[in-house]
Amino acid sequence: MGIHDIIEGKKQWRAHMARVKALPPDYQIVYKELQKYFFKVGPVDLxxxxxxxxxxxxxxxxxxxxxxxxxxxxDDVAAFADDLIKDSNTYAALYQESLAKKKGTAEK
Structure with a gap:
């Protein structure tokens, strides 16, 4: 990834966040909560x-x-978020799989 890609990515992110800030306040709150959740559980392609x-x-x-x-x-924002990523590969799922593999190799 070159410097041009980084600069272009920042421009795209700023434009994206400008769109979020243009939303009504209740939409902004829900979006930010969804964003925090997705950054935690992390769909791999986020x-x-x-x-x-x-x-x-x-x-x-x-x-x-x-x-x-x-x-x-x-009414259930968490269920909405989970439904959006139910078929996505997430960092949380990858971590759980790695723990299961470690546990399986430790028992041998």
């Missing part, structure tokens, strides 16, 4: 994948139609 921009697109459409964020995603 930095380059379509997940976060897709959420912003979805939220922009909901805000434009006048819906509240909970009308869009439901």
């Amino acid at each position: 930095p380059d994948g379509p997940l976060l921009p897709g959420i912003v697109d979805f939220f922009e459409e909901g805000a434009a139609s006048g819906k509240g964020v909970l009308e869009l995603i439901g």
